[in-house]
Amino acid sequence: EAGVAQSPRYKIIEKRQSVAFWCNPISGHATLYWYQQILGQGPKLLIQFQNNGVVDDSQLPKDRFSAERLKGVDSTLKIQPAKLEDSAVYLCASSESDRGYEQYFGPGTRLTVT
Amino acid sequence: AQTVTQSQPEMSVQEAETVTLSCTYDTSESDYYLFWYKQPPSRQMILVIRQEAYKQQNATENRFSVNFQKAAKSFSLKISDSQLGDAAMYFCAYRRTINDYKLSFGAGTTVTVRA
Numbered sequence: 001e002a003g004v005a006q007s008p009r010y011k012i013i014e015k016r017q018s019v020a021f022w023c024n025p026i027s028g029h030a031t032l033y034w035y036q037q038i039l040g041q042g043p044k045l046l047i048q049f050q051n052n053g054v055v056d057d058s059q060l061p062k063d064r065f066s067a068e069r070l071k072g073v074d075s076t077l078k079i080q081p082a083k084l085e086d087s088a089v090y091l092c093a094s095s096e097s098d099r100g101y102e103q104y105f106g107p108g109t110r111l112t113v114t
Numbered sequence: 115a116q117t118v119t120q121s122q123p124e125m126s127v128q129e130a131e132t133v134t135l136s137c138t139y140d141t142s143e144s145d146y147y148l149f150w151y152k153q154p155p156s157r158q159m160i161l162v163i164r165q166e167a168y169k170q171q172n173a174t175e176n177r178f179s180v181n182f183q184k185a186a187k188s189f190s191l192k193i194s195d196s197q198l199g200d201a202a203m204y205f206c207a208y209r210r211t212i213n214d215y216k217l218s219f220g221a222g223t224t225v226t227v228r229a
Contacts, residue, residue, distance in 0.1 A: 031215075033216070040221070040222075041221055041222070042118070042205050042207075042219025042220050042222055043159075043205075043217070043219050044219070045216040045217065048215070048216060056214070056216060091157075091159065093159075102161055102164075103161075103217065105158060105159035105160075106158075107156065107157050107158050108157040108158075110157075
C-alpha cells in the first residue's frame with residue numbers, strides 16, 4: 001500500500017514570496033490533515049478535511065494560508081505572502097475517517113523563509 | 115484545549131538497555147486516546163503505540179510498553195532492549211473520542227542510543 005506522498009521535500013523562498021505544497025493521501029482515506037511543525041516543537045494542526053469539506057481550520061492563519069482538497073483526494077496548502085516565522089516542516093496526514101484513530105503521515109516539506 | 119507536556123527534551127540510553135520517556139496531559143474528558151509517535155531524521159512520523167483511556171491494561175507492542183496512570187494524567191513510554199534504530203524524536207499525543215479528532219502533540223523527546 002502506497003503511503004502519503006508530499007512534494008516538494010524542501011523549499012527555500014524569500015519573505016513575501018508565495019509557496020505551495022502538495023499532498024496525496026493514502027487511497028480511500030476520507031480525512032486529510034495538514035500540520036505545521038516548527039523546529040523543536042510538536043506538530044500543530046492547521047486544517048482538517050473530511051472528503052472535500054473543511055472540518056477544522058481554527059488554527060490556520062487565514063490572512064496568508066489557504067488550503068483546498070479538490071475532489072476529496074489531493075490537497076494543496078498555500079502560503080501567500082510568506083513570513084520568516086513560517087519556516088517549518090509541513091506535514092500531511094490521512095486517516096480512513098475522522099474517527100479513525102490512526103493517522104498516517106507523509107515525509108513532510110521543509111520550508112525555509114529567508 | 116488539551117495540553118500535552120513532555121518534560122525531557124533529550125534522553126540517552128545504552129544499546130540493549132531500557133529508557134523511559136515521560137508525558138503528562140491535561141483534559142476534562144473521561145474517554146480519549148493517547149499515542150506515542152516516533153519521528154526519525156527522515157521526518158516520517160510513525161505510530162509506535164496507542165492507549166484507549168477506558169482500558170486499564172497498559173498497551174504493549176513488542177519492545178515498547180506504556181505506563182498509563184489515568185488519575186495522575188500520566189502516560190510514559192518504556193523502550194526495552196534499546197536498538198540503534200530506536201534513535202529518533204518521540205512525541206506523545208492526545209486525541210478526543212468525540213467531536214474533535216485532531217491530535218495534540220507534546221514538544222517531543224530526542225532519544226539517542228549509544229553503541
